[in-house]
Structure formats: C-alpha cells, structure tokens
Amino acid sequence: MSRSPSRLARLLPSLAGALLLWVALYGVLQRAAAWFTRDLLGLDAGTHLASAVEFFVYETPKVLLLLTLVVFGVGVVRSFFTPERTRAILAGKAESVGNVLAAALGIVTPFCSCSAVPLFIGFLTAGIPLGVTFSFLISAPMVNEVALALLFGLFGWKVAALYLGTGLAVAIVAGWVIGRLRLERHVEPWVYQMSAGDAGLPAHRTTWEERLDQGLEAVRDIVGRVWPYVLIGIAVGAGIHGWVPENFMASIMGRGAWWSVPLAVLIGVPMYSNAAGIIPVVHALLEKGAALGTVLAFMMAVIALSLPEVIILRKVLRPVLIAVFLGVVTTGIILVGYLFNWLM
Amino acid sequence: MTRIEVLGPGCANCERLYRNTERAVKELGLDCELEKITDLNVIMGYRILSTPGLVIDGVVQFSGRVPSVEQLKELLS
Numbered sequence A: 001m002s003r004s005p006s007r008l009a010r011l012l013p014s015l016a017g018a019l020l021l022w023v024a025l026y027g028v029l030q031r032a033a034a035w036f037t038r039d040l041l042g043l044d045a046g047t048h049l050a051s052a053v054e055f056f057v058y059e060t061p062k063v064l065l066l067l068t069l070v071v072f073g074v075g076v077v078r079s080f081f082t083p084e085r086t087r088a089i090l091a092g093k094a095e096s097v098g099n100v101l102a103a104a105l106g107i108v109t110p111f112c113s114c115s116a117v118p119l120f121i122g123f124l125t126a127g128i129p130l131g132v133t134f135s136f137l138i139s140a141p142m143v144n145e146v147a148l149a150l151l152f153g154l155f156g157w158k159v160a161a162l163y164l165g166t167g168l169a170v171a172i173v174a175g176w177v178i179g180r181l182r183l184e185r186h187v188e189p190w191v192y193q194m195s196a197g198d199a200g201l202p203a204h205r206t207t208w209e210e211r212l213d214q215g216l217e218a219v220r221d222i223v224g225r226v227w228p229y230v231l232i233g234i235a236v237g238a239g240i241h242g243w244v245p246e247n248f249m250a251s252i253m254g255r256g257a258w259w260s261v262p263l264a265v266l267i268g269v270p271m272y273s274n275a276a277g278i279i280p281v282v283h284a285l286l287e288k289g290a291a292l293g294t295v296l297a298f299m300m301a302v303i304a305l306s307l308p309e310v311i312i313l314r315k316v317l318r319p320v321l322i323a324v325f326l327g328v329v330t331t332g333i334i335l336v337g338y339l340f341n342w343l344m
Numbered sequence B: 001m002t003r004i005e006v007l008g009p010g011c012a013n014c015e016r017l018y019r020n021t022e023r024a025v026k027e028l029g030l031d032c033e034l035e036k037i038t039d040l041n042v043i044m045g046y047r048i049l050s051t052p053g054l055v056i057d058g059v060v061q062f063s064g065r066v067p068s069v070e071q072l073k074e075l076l077s
Helices: A004-040 A048-078 A083-090 A095-108 A113-125 A130-142 A145-155 A157-180 A208-243 A260-268 A275-287 A292-304 A307-313 A319-343 B012-028 B040-045 B069-076
Strands: B002-007 B032-037 B053-056 B059-063
Touching (some): A048 A095, A048 A145, A048 A208, A048 A275, A083 A095, A083 A113, A095 A130, A113 A130, A113 B040, A130 A292, A145 A208, A145 A275, A157 A292, A157 A319, A208 A275, A260 A319, A292 A319
Parallel strands (some): B002 B032
Antiparallel strands (some): B053 B059
16 A cells, blocks of 8 residues: 555646646637638538538537546546445435435446346345335436536536436436335345345445546546447537528427427337437437427436336336336426426 | 356446456466356345456455456456
C-alpha cells in the first residue's frame, strides 16, 4: 500500500487537467460546429444539408463529452454501493419505505441485466419483500446514467429531472402494487429453497485511488461500448432534423392524438435499444411536433422493459407474475405519458 | 492443480471476465483448469449477488466486476 498515495497524487492532477480540457472543449463546441459547417465545408446556412451537418457536428461531441463526465461521476459514486451493501440496507425495511429506498438505490447500485436473477434470488432469500425487490429491478435499468446524460445534453436539465423523477415514481408505485397483490406464490418455488446468506467475501476497504480508477474504468467500458449508438442515433436525428418537415409528427405523436401514448408504449416495450441509440432519435421527433409525454413514455418503455430481460426473469418468475410485472410497469409508463402531455 | 471457475450466464461482462482470466493465466504460465459456469443453479450455489464472479478452488474471490488482466494476474499469482 506504500505506493498508493503517490499514485493518487499523480492521478489527481491529470484528472484536474482533463476536467479543464473538458470545460474548454465544451465551451467552443457551438462555434466550432458553425465554423466547420459554413466556413470549412462552405455550406449555406438554411439549407437542409447545412442544418443536418451542423446538428451532427455539434451534438455528437457534446453528447459524448457529457456522457464521459457523467459516467465517470456515477462510476465513482457506484464504488460506494455494492449489491451486497444495498441488500443489507433494504433487508428489514418496512414495505413502503423499502420501495422508495429500493428505487433510489437502483440508480447507484452497479447492475447489469444478466445479474437480475442472482440479485432477485439474493434479495428474496434475505427477506426483502417481493414488491421492494421489484422496485429495485424496475428502477435499475430504467433510471441510468447514460439516459440521464443524454437527456441532459439534448433536452436540458428539466426533462432529465422529469425523467428521473417519474422513472423513480413508476418504480416505487409499480413495486408497491406488486407487493400489495401478494404474488409470492408465482415465484418459482426453488427460489425460496436457495440458501440465504452471502458468499462470505472478505470485506474490502476501497481506497480513493480505486474509486477514481473505477470511474475511469466505467468510462472506458460504457463510453467505449455506447459511442457507436450515439453516433448512429445522432446521425438519424440529424437526418430528421434537416429533412423532415416541421410538425410532421404532430398528427401522429402530437398531443391531440390521445391514442398515441399507449401505442408508443406498446411499440416500445418489446423494442430493445439502449438509451444512447434511442434518445437522439426521440429528440428529433420532439422537434417535429411530437408531444413530450408521448416521446418520454416511448423512451421509458424501450429502456425499462425488454424482451431479453423478460426471458431471463422467466427463470425465477411464473408467467402470471411476468404478466403482472409487465402490465403494472406498462400502465405506469402510459400514465406518465398522459401526465406530461397534460402538464406541458 | 488449481481450478478456476468464471461464473456468469453469458452476458458481455461475463465473456470479458473469461477472456481476461484466460489471458492472465496464459501470461503467468499457470497450470490450471479454467471453466465457464453458465448454469444458474450452480452459480447461485456460490451465493453471489451479481455476476460475473470468479472462483478459485471453490472459494469466491469477487463478484459483480471485471478486473483488468493485470489485476487478475496479481490475484492469481
């Protein structure tokens, strides 16, 4: 451990330098994009092509920069929350408090969808109520740092905050409803026969150096994985931005069309895309007259529920419980869509 | 002979851990058995909460993360 202070001492200045560079880059993006489009490429402002190119050249680095910063920050925060600690926090909490806590912890606890089954079993055998477990399982994939970074970058902080707030609300209420329905008998019986307890992993004291490393690792991993989706998503978005006429979407996904919210959600549920690919496209649709609630509901449905996850969960849940889970979450998302269309 | 098991139903992270472990073993020139465990019942038998996990001679070393090849070499040597 003698070398760790010196490594931390080296890590901090480079991180500070990276942050300064980040701020500088972010500040010149808009001018650089305009210069690139009009002066370097010589495109006339006001044409479809210029509009699409400038959109792409501005939004892509902006979103990637924001993504990098947010993913790093969340990576560091996550080093404080292991699934084991989250389980310890949730065990022994009363149901409604538990739902709220579980949804909140879903944001910061590291989670990948293939961990859903071990986690589900681990939570239930530790005595965490079924509904509380579901609050966690709904919130963890839906309210994630990639979605929030993209929403913040493309839509601004208000929409990002709305997504965060309503995503949590759906997870809390849906989990609570599932808990009230007393569906424990629809969990595959072998789950409850699994032994409780943990692997007895040696307690590991995480140093700050390791936390920062985890942030960097998260950037390498997540940004390294999602950047192609960001590029494709923004390219499609740029195309829509440049060529699709204003108000084109108004009749299909506008506020006037009451059926558009449930339809958008039903289309979104089986779709499986990550937030990085879907949000730029959805952003462009919004510009063309789609209603915010409809768009938000579509996005939530795509991100929160997916066929692969349902197939994984089928190992521990009987069909009735799967159907209730899908039904309750879908209903919640549809209500969120209507709420926003009505509010905004 | 050492027996190393990589626990994971087969998602991207589990594959990465398997590849990293494979490389670490090769670079260290260890004589050991490396196995991929995808059966959930067996995985749950190790009482881990998140995948992927690494087991050496029946003892869980960590779960829920994918260490680098260097970190794995440190752990294995």
